[in-house]
Amino acid sequence: MNHSSNDRKTRQIILASSSPRRRELLASLGADFTVEPSGASEEVPGDWTPERIVEDLALRKAEWVMERRARSEGVIVGSDTIVVLDGAVLGKPKDAADAVRMLSLLSGREHRVYTGAACIDAASGRAEVSHRFTNVRMKELSERRIEDYVKSGEPMDKAGAYAIQGLGALLVESIEGDYFTVVGLPLALLGEMLEGFGVNLLPSNP
C-alpha cells in the first residue's frame, strides 16, 4: 500500500501570505495547504541588514497569522522578499514614478534578491527562520523600455519593481543562485525546513 499521500497530509501547512506567486510556487510542489494573508507591519529600523529584515518579516507574518487562528495545529509559513543594490533596500514601488526610479537604478547592474522563510509549529510555538539570496544582473534598460515595462502594471506589487516570472524576464541578463528565491519563496530551503516540522513534500516510497 502506498502511504505517501496520507503521510504528506499528516500536518497541515498554512501559508501566511497574500502573494499569488507564493501560492503558485507552493502548489507546484503538490503541497496540501491553506492560505491566510498576514496583516503584520513591514516597518523595520533603517540600520538592519538585509538578512535580518527578511528573516524578521517572514517570522512576523507567520506569527501574525498564528496569533489569530482559533485552532493550534499545523505549520505556519511566512516569507519576505527584498531587493538590495549597493546596500540600499528596494521594496515595492510606491507608484509608477518610483518603479521607474528603481528600474533605472537596476539597469545594467547586478543586485541581490533576499527572501526569508519562517515556519512555526502552531501547537508548540516552535519557530525556525532562515533565508537565501540570489544575484540578478539586469540588461541595460533604455528610458523607453523602462516606461513601457512600468506601463504594463507588472512592477507595482513586486520588490525591486520587476517580476522575473513575468514580462520582467525580458529585462534580466542572468541570475546566479536559486530562481525561486527571486520569485519569492525559496522552495528547496522551505522543503528542508518543513521536514524539521514533520512535513515531507517528497515522501519516500515504501
Ligand SMILES: Cc1cn([C@H]2C[C@H](O)[C@@H](COP(=O)(O)OP(=O)(O)OP(=O)(O)O)O2)c(=O)[nH]c1=O
Ligand atoms: C524580485 C521579484 C519579487 N517578486 C514579488 C514577490 C513578493 O510577492 C513581492 C515582495 O513583497 P513581499 O512583502 O515579500 O510579499 P507580498 O506583500 O507580496 O506578500 P505577503 O507579504 O502577503 O506574503 O515581490 C516577484 O514576484 N518576482 C520577482 O522577480
